[in-house]
Amino acid sequence: MLRGDTDLAVVLDWSNKRLPVPGGLAKAELLDDAPDIAMPAGHRLAGRAEVDLEDFADDDWVSWPEGEFCYDWLMFTLRSKGIEPRIAHLAGEHHTQLALIAAGMGVCVAPRLGRGPVPDGVRLVPVRQKMRRHVHAVWRTDADRRPSIRAAVTALRDAGRELDAP
Structure with missing residues (x-):
């Protein structure tokens, strides 16, 4: 991005593991995404209103998958709670993760944004600790005056406000 090969990026980080933004880049918050824990419907905690x-x-x-920011975040977050995670399966797409959960293969963190329809046999339970996935727009500061960048950031912010609205 700093080389000018990308005009604008939509990136994410987590409330407890922020993504550093190098000098020369500007960032605008678009929305916060609250994740749930996805578990098989027959899981011992599936009837709870909230979980830890x-x-x-x-x-x-x-x-x-290993090496992705969200994998690193999950390892960091669980270990900070004293949990040594047993990773049974890796999948980069939310719908694949949820299909594995429906098949009884484990539990996962399931952000609300972009997860799509939840398969039968999966129960989503909010996390009591207020975890948030933050979605941002990032662009080069030298492009601040470009009308296309301003218009794109405004449209993304408007879309984020619509998603955050009750």
Whole structure:
């Protein structure tokens, strides 16, 4: 991005593991995404109104692939809660992760944005700790005056406000 090969990027980070933005880049917050824990409908915690991450210390996890920011975030977050995660399956797409959960293969963190329809046999339970995935627009600061950048950021912010509205 700093070389000018990308005009604008939509990026994410998590409330407890922020993504550093190098000098020369500007950032605008677009929306916050609250994740749930996805578990098989027959899971011992499926009937709860809220759960804690520590409740899943003995569960198998479905995660994003190793080396991805969200994988690193999951490892960091669970370990900070005293949990050494047992990663049973890796899948980069939310619908694949949820299909594995429906098949009884573990539990996963399921952000609300972009997860699509939830398969039968999956129960989503909010996390008591207020985890948030933050979605941002990032662009080069030398492009601040470009009308196309301003218009794109405004449109993304408007779309984020619509998604955050009750």
